[in-house]
Amino acid sequence: MTEGDLPEVMAIERATFPLDAWSEGMMRGELADQPRTRHYVVAVADDVIVGYAGVAVASDQADVQTIAVLEAHRAAGVGAAMLDELLAEARRRGAREIFLEVREDNPVARRLYERFGFERIGVRRRYYDDGTDAITMRRKLDG
Template identity: 70%
Template sequence: MNESQPVTSTGVVLRQMTLADVPAVMEIERATFPRDAWSEGMLRGELADQPRTRHYVVAVLDGEIVGYAGLAAAGDQGDIQTIAVLERHRGTGIGGRMLRELLQEAERRQVDKVFLEVRADNPRARAVYTHFGFKEIGVRRGYYEDGTDAIMMMRKLNG
């Protein structure tokens, strides 16, 4: 994604995440993942490795960051690190737009396979990933802080 050419439709702009976005992103992170939230230091560390192996975007609507997503890519493999959207904007397609951007970036980086983990108790997110061509490939038992399993998913890219 070229920062000077943001993706727009329905009023939402996707752009590269910057360090200035961290406070707003951390609010969404804590609200979305109250028991498993990343620390601010973890997020800053991810951004420090951008653009070498990371690609993080924010979704902005009317000047407010309403979502964010990140990809780690090294060699021929990529990992969707995180996707979150403010609760009042879920179900509007913002998460799908960000996922599409991450997959396009993975293709630009010549990634063959993209992996992710999703909570076993989050059927809505699992349905979105399935819609985007991800297949369930395994389970990480007790992966999350509260003991919930993670469903491992993977998508092959045609690039």
């Protein structure tokens, strides 16, 4: 992902996370840390960005920062392909485990993460702006 992708990415961000979307400034801050500690990707179909995802890696620990896919492209493997790339990048950077938070009220995302071997490790009460809890999850990474 580059700053040139931000208009399309921010439209997806607002559509996907209407109650707690990141600001463009927050997204620019994430991109400013590429490639030092961040790795962001976009998914493209018919020359249009249909999804984006990012990971932060520091030392031997990684965190999925975000994954979003346009509604019309969900359930088509876009999110899974981007998650695959995030896991591969975390391994390339030497991470031994990867963490994430997912909305308690998002069973589709939770099933995706479980399919990829993430396990629930806790709850962050009222983590999201609208008061929804976050499920914290972890996956160990093999070499």
